[in-house]
Amino acid sequence: MKKQFLKYILLALTPLAVVSCTKFDDSYYENPNKPSKASGTQLIANAEFFLPSLSSSAYGVHYPQYLSLTTYTDNTRFTTQNFDFETWYVGPLMNLEEVLTKQDGLSANEGPIANQVAVAKILKAFFMWNVTDRWGDVPYTDAFKGTDLPNPKYDKQADIYKALFKLLDEANAEIVLTNGTIKNDIVFKGDMAKWKKLGNSIHMLMALRLSKVDANLGKAEFTKALANGEMTANTDNLAYPHLAQAAHQNFWYNSFTALGRKWYALSEALVNLMLPNDDPRLAVYGDKNAAGDYAGLTFGKAVPNPDVDIPKVSLLGANIRKQDSPVPLVTYAQLLFAKAEAAKLGWIAGGDAQAKTFYDEGIKQSIKQWTGSDATAAAYLLNANVVYNPAKGFEQIATQRYIHVFPYGYEGWAEWRRTGYPALSVAADINGGKLPRRDGYPTSEAANNKANYEAAVAGFPYGGADDLNSRVWWDKP
Template identity: 30%
Template structure:
C-alpha cells in the first residue's frame, strides 16, 4: 500500500522536463509510469462523483437521490464521461511512455524489462477497452506517438478493430509471460498495486480480460468471439482464475478514497435502492450489510423518539432496519410516500431516518474511521465464474452452469465479506458458511436450469454493485436485470412517461479548429451508419458496435 505514496514523491520537475524535452523521459524509471497509470485509473474522484454515483448507479438502480429518483433523471448526462480524457492524459500515454523508456535503453538492458512491458500492455488493454466500451471508435493504433515523432492527427480505429487489437496484445502478453526469461527481470515490485509483479497472476488476469472482451463481441461478431472464448477456456487450469486471491483488485490505504464529507468519494447522500434491498432482505442475502447501512431506528434513537412522545413506551428495535428508497420518480414524489419515507424525525438535533443509505466504507473507507483499506476491482473471481456459468449455458467451456453459478455466488459473498471487513464497515457482521448454504437453497437463488441465464445475470448484477460500470454493460449485453427478472430492475416513469436508460457516452461536439477534425468527422460518420447508433453523436440512448438487440 505504501507504494501509492511513491507517485507523489516523484520529482515534479521530471514532468515539466517531459513537456519541454522528450529525452527527459530517460530520467524516469519505467515502473514509475506504471504506478502513475494505475493511480490514473483508480484515483478519479470526479469519475465517481459524476459517472458512478450520479449517472450509472441511479440508471441501474444501485442507488437513488436522497429523496428518491427525481424527474427525468436518466436524461442527465452532464459531465459524463470522465474516462476518455484519462486515456490520453494519465493512463494510456503513461503506459506507452513506459515502453518507450525501455526502447531508449541499451540492447543488453532492454530484455530485462520484457515482462514489465507485457504487464503494461495488459493494463493498457484493460483501460483502452474500458474507454472504447462506451465510446465506440477511438484513436488507438496511431495514438500516443506525437512525443516520439509520430502523427499528431491519429486516425480513429473502429471498435471492432480496437477489440481485435487488444485481444492480440493480450494473447502475446500471455505467451511472453509464460516463457522462462532468458535474463533476470526487473520487477515492478510495489509499483504493481495489483499482483506485486506475479507473472502467473497477470496471466490469469489477461485471460479473464480476453473472456470479458469476447463476451462483449459475441452478439456482434460470433465468428470472432467464439474461437477466443474456446481458446481461453482450453487454457491449463494454472492460467485461469481459481479463487478470490486471483482477483484483479486495486487495494489501497483508506485515504485513497477520501476521508471527509467534502470529498468527491463521499457516498453518504446516496440512498439504498428499494428493489435490491427488498430482494436481499427477502432472500436473506448475506451481503446486505456489506452493501447498505441500517436505518436510524436503533435502540438509542428509539429511546429519543419515546422520550419525545413520537413513539409509545416499550417500542422495540424493528426486526428490519434495511429499507430502500423508491427508484421510480412518479412513486417517490407521491405525498404519502414523501411523508412516510422521506420525512425524517429530528429529536435533540439527531436525524432519525426511515430509509437506508449505501454502506459508506465500501466506497470511501476513510469516511467513518481513519483505518482500513479501499478496494477498487477490475475483474473479480466471481465475475470470472459468472462468465463461465453463462458460457456453459451455450455449451462453451468445461463444467456445468450450475457449478459455476454456485461458485460465483459463494465467491461474491466471500469477497464482499473480505472487503467489508477490510474497509472496517460499521454495522457489518461477518458471513458464516451456514448463511451461504441457506442462501443457495432459497427459492429464486437455488439454481433452476429453466431460468439459468436470468439467475446468472441477476447474481452478476449484484456482484457488480462495486462495479456499476460493468452492471450497466451486463444489462446492455443480456437484457438482465429487467422488470420481471429474479432481481428486478423496475420500469421507471416521470409524469407517466417511461424513461429511457442511456446506453453509451454522448460524443463531444466537433470543433472545426480541432487539428484532428478530419479523422474525427470520418469516425463519427462511420459510427452514425451503424444500426441503432442514435439520432446524433450526442444521443446517449444510442448504441455502440458491440451493443446489439
C-alpha cells in the same frame, strides 16, 4: 481534438488525480517527467493510480441503478449527455504507451523488461476496453501521436476489440515467471503469476461481450484465454488498495466522511433483488435505515427531499466507504459467472450441469469476497429464486453477476446492456423513459476533430445520434 492533444502531450506523464498508493520503491518519488532513465514501473504506477476511477464514479454507479441520490439528483436523471474521454488518453493510456514505445530505454533493474512491457499491455487493454465500451468507436490506431497526428480518426469498436485481444495474447506469451518480479507495482506488488491470470481473465470477460454480435470470435477468444490460465481464487482479484490517510483515501470515504455528504443510497432496484432472498451481501452493500431495516431509494427523483429520505433508506455501506476500503475491479467470482454462461452457451463443455457448478461456486466466492466467509452461502443457495434452473439459467447468471460486481457501475451497466438482465426501467420523464446505452462523445470533438467525429457518428452500427440512446457494436438490438 487538435487543441486538446497539443496540450495533453505536455501533461501525459503527470497523474491527473493521485488517489492512492501503497508502499513501494523510493525511486518512485523521482519526477517521471525528468527521469535520468526511463522508468517503466513508475509509468505503470502512474497508470495504476487511475484504476479506482473506473469503479468509483459519480456517474457510472447510476447507469445500472446501483445507487440512487438523496440530493442533487441530476446524475440519476441522466441530464449529462456528453462525457470527456481525453482524461484516459492523456493519463493512464499515454503513460502505458510510453512504456511500449520506449522499451530500449527501460531499466532491467526494475524487473525484467519483458514483464514491464507485458503489464503495460494488460493495463492498456483494460483501460481501452473501458473506454470503447462507454463510447463505442473511439481513436485508437491514430491516438498517442501528439502533434504528428492531432486529429485522430475513430477506429471501429470491432477492430479495437481484435487489437486488444492481440495485445493480451502478446502479454500472456511475454511474461517471465521465474525471477520476474517488477518494482513499483501498486496492485500486485510485482507478482507476475497474478498479472498473467489477470490478463487472461480480462481476455475472457471481453470475449463474452461478443456473445450476441460475433459468437464465433467470442468463443475462440474465450477458450484460448481459458487455456492460458485465469484466476483461481479470490486472492487473485484485481482490487485497488487505498490507505488510511487523506492523500490516498477511498472516493466514497471522501464523499461521506471527509465532505459529510449522505448522498448515495442503495436503489430500489438493487434492494428489491437482494432483500427477498436474505442476500448476505446486502448488509455489506448498505447500512440499515433509522428503523433498522434495509430499504432502497426511488431512482431519479425529480424533487428530492433528503431530510425525509435519508432516515428511511439504506445508504452505501460503511465497510465499502472506509478510508482504506479496496476497490474491486476484476474478480474470481466474476470469472466463475462468465464460465457458467460460457457453459450455458456451449462455448465450453458440460452444458447446464457445468453451468450450475460454476454458478453455485460463483455465488459462494462472491459471498466470501464481500462478507469474509462463505458460511451463509449454503442457505442462500436454497432460495427458490436462486436455485439454478436451466430454463432461466441466462437470467440467473446475469442477475448474480449484476449483484456481485456492485458498485462497479460501468461493468454492471455493460453486462445489463448485453444481457438485458435484470429488468430495469426509469420514469418517463428521465431521458424519455430510457436507460442510457452509451456515453455521448466529448463536445469538443465536434469542433476540433470535426471530420472524424462526424464519420464516427454516421457509422454508428445501429444508427442514431450522438447521445445516450445509440448502441455500441456489441449491444445488438
